[in-house]
Amino acid sequence: MHSDVLIIGSGLAGSSLALSLPTTMSVTMLSTTPAPCGASPMALGGLAAVLGAEDSLEQHIADTLEAGAHHADPDKLREILAAAPQAVQWLLQHQVPLDRTVDGQLHLTREGGHSQRRIVHAADASGQAIMQALTTSLKQAAHIRQRPYCQALALRQNEQGRVAGVDIYDQQNRSYETLSADHVVLATGGLGSLYAQSSNPASALGEGVALAWRVGAQLRDLEFIQFHPTCLHTQGPGFLLTEALRGEGGYLLDAQGRRFMPDYDSRAELAPRDIVSRAIASQMRLDGSDHVWLDVRHLGAETLQHHFPRALEEGLSRGLDLRHDWVPVAPAAHYSCGGIQTDLLGRSLVPGLYAVGEVACTGLHGANRLASNSLLECVVMGRAAAQTIVSCEPTTHVNLIPPPQAKPANKTALPTLSALRALMQEHVGLLRNHAGLSHALESLEDWRDAIGPAHPTNPKQQAFSLQLDTAWLVVQAALARPLSLGAHFRMN
Numbered sequence: 001m002h003s004d005v006l007i008i009g010s011g012l013a014g015s016s017l018a019l020s021l022p023t024t025m026s027v028t029m030l031s032t033t034p035a036p037c038g039a040s041p042m043a044l045g046g047l048a049a050v051l052g053a054e055d056s057l058e059q060h061i062a063d064t065l066e067a068g069a070h071h072a073d074p075d076k077l078r079e080i081l082a083a084a085p086q087a088v089q090w091l092l093q094h095q096v097p098l099d100r101t102v103d104g105q106l107h108l109t110r111e112g113g114h115s116q117r118r119i120v121h122a123a124d125a126s127g128q129a130i131m132q133a134l135t136t137s138l139k140q141a142a143h144i145r146q147r148p149y150c151q152a153l154a155l156r157q158n159e160q161g162r163v164a165g166v167d168i169y170d171q172q173n174r175s176y177e178t179l180s181a182d183h184v185v186l187a188t189g190g191l192g193s194l195y196a197q198s199s200n201p202a203s204a205l206g207e208g209v210a211l212a213w214r215v216g217a218q219l220r221d222l223e224f225i226q227f228h229p230t231c232l233h234t235q236g237p238g239f240l241l242t243e244a245l246r247g248e249g250g251y252l253l254d255a256q257g258r259r260f261m262p263d264y265d266s267r268a269e270l271a272p273r274d275i276v277s278r279a280i281a282s283q284m285r286l287d288g289s290d291h292v293w294l295d296v297r298h299l300g301a302e303t304l305q306h307h308f309p310r311a312l313e314e315g316l317s318r319g320l321d322l323r324h325d326w327v328p329v330a331p332a333a334h335y336s337c338g339g340i341q342t343d344l345l346g347r348s349l350v351p352g353l354y355a356v357g358e359v360a361c362t363g364l365h366g367a368n369r370l371a372s373n374s375l376l377e378c379v380v381m382g383r384a385a386a387q388t389i390v391s392c393e394p395t396t397h398v399n400l401i402p403p404p405q406a407k408p409a410n411k412t413a414l415p416t417l418s419a420l421r422a423l424m425q426e427h428v429g430l431l432r433n434h435a436g437l438s439h440a441l442e443s444l445e446d447w448r449d450a451i452g453p454a455h456p457t458n459p460k461q462q463a464f465s466l467q468l469d470t471a472w473l474v475v476q477a478a479l480a481r482p483l484s485l486g487a488h489f490r491m492n
């Protein structure tokens with residue numbers, strides 16, 4: 001099957017791109033689960049844009065540069081941030097129910113690292129509201145064909161080296177297919193689920209990074225993985241306990257029930273996110289534990305019910321009552337600041353291949369992401385890549401070259417995804433050192449050898465081989481940066 005545009009991933013970045021293409025173009029959008037899926041509907045806070053009278057683009061730029069440890073690309077981030085107000089307008093055109101003040105203005109909240117109120121939001125479930133509205137628009141767009149349960153396993157190039165197709169596995173029909181397209185876009189999201197402790201959806205396994213790398217795309221900043229300090233440490237999907245719980249006076253306790261944050265920073269639980277995350281990781285090491293405790297009982301049942309209903313509800317669904325119990329928490333892999341290097345038109349360095357959203361690296365985030373800058377990047381870059389595609393000369397259709405032959409895996413030594421996650425958590429997490437990273441690299445190289453370049457009749461193994469490659473690329477990047485910067489913290 002041939003499409004003008006093939007988008008791999010239907011989160012906010014893929015959906016923004018699809019909905020910005022003209023109805024005259026045929027568009028196919030793949031996802032591993034039905035829409036809305038990925039991290040986008042999980043986003044809580046909102047989207048940053050300079051809209052307040054007191055605010056300015058210069059201040060948003062300064063805050064973003066500061067958060068990113070001055071590693072971001074100042075020219076690129078200026079353009080992306082300048083386009084944020086139009087991105088908000090575009091969301092409103094798609095009927096996204098953003099919160100408003102009594103006089104009808106968009107309500108702006110403030111988050112850590114922002115010097116001004118500039119976060120547009122829909123209560124505390126912004127991603128869900130955005131994706132519900134865009135899903136409705138997508139259903140009305142006859143030119144966009146959505147294919148859920150379809151996993152991209154390899155990009156295919158034509159004789160000129162242009163990416164012009166993708167091999168997929170359709171989990172519902174249990175069949176392989178090769179789809180061709182004039183333009184192929186990776187919008188596969190982040191890689192947090194390569195870690196044992198993650199806030200990300202199960203689909204965030206970084207496959208897009210390896211897909212692009214295997215056809216020669218340039219990658220950038222993969223070592224910068226942002227961790228959120230307090231993710232509920234229980235069975236089931238990761239759930240973030242908002243930093244406001246600490247802001248309101250919650251305590252972090254060690255294995256003996258002792259407050260430990262004052263030992264690490266005079267601001268105790270109110271220290272910046274990365275300091276709290278590293279203190280928790282250090283304390284867990286000292287205690288030989290895989291979590292610490294969050295105690296918010298003293299905030300009172302009424303405050304918890306009134307201000308933190310979601311956290312209370314989520315805890316109760318896992319048998320934990322924040323009003324009466326300490327709850328186990330641990331830092332969780334949250335956001336990948338790096339990815340496939342693109343320009344401001346959404347193009348990777350490989351002809352025909354685009355990347356948008358969390359899988360891409362435009363240079364906006366630098367070494368650490370400023371809160372609420374990622375949803376804005378998804379919309380701005382999704383729309384920009386659509387413009388690029390529309391303005392391209394039509395391509396001539398040339399045959400796809402066949403994929404390379406793969407050897408069967410050495411079944412005696414096959415690793416598992418949980419072993420990979422444990423390895424990444426232990427050695428490539430918040431606190432990194434040379435010995436740990438080298439051990440991780442060695443293990444990953446053994447596992448990559450064991451699984452081979454992926455056997456073409458086993459989709460699970462093919463996907464796992466992509467995940468291993470991405471993990472290996474992250475470790476390579478972390479080893480290549482011996483000094484700490486932003487979210488990358490080297491102990492030695």
Ligand SMILES: Cc1cc2nc3c(=O)[nH]c(=O)nc-3n(C[C@H](O)[C@H](O)[C@H](O)COP(=O)(O)OP(=O)(O)OC[C@H]3O[C@@H](n4cnc5c(N)ncnc54)[C@H](O)[C@@H]3O)c2cc1C
Pocket residue numbers: 008009010011012013014030031032033037038039040041042043044045046047048126127150151152153187188189190199200201203204207208240334335356357358359371372373374375376378
């Ligand atoms: C709990 C949480 C809260 C957050 N809160 C905020 C916030 O308030 N503000 C903010 O700016 N950011 C927030 N973020 C970050 C933000 O949500 C993400 O960076 C953003 O949604 C990523 O969007 P995306 O479209 O790039 O990817 P996603 O929304 O993750 O979508 C990825 C898509 O790719 C598909 N996919 C993946 N691999 C394959 C494959 N091999 N083949 C086919 N399809 C594939 C998936 O099925 C999915 O459709 C939060 C993240 C989390 C986890």
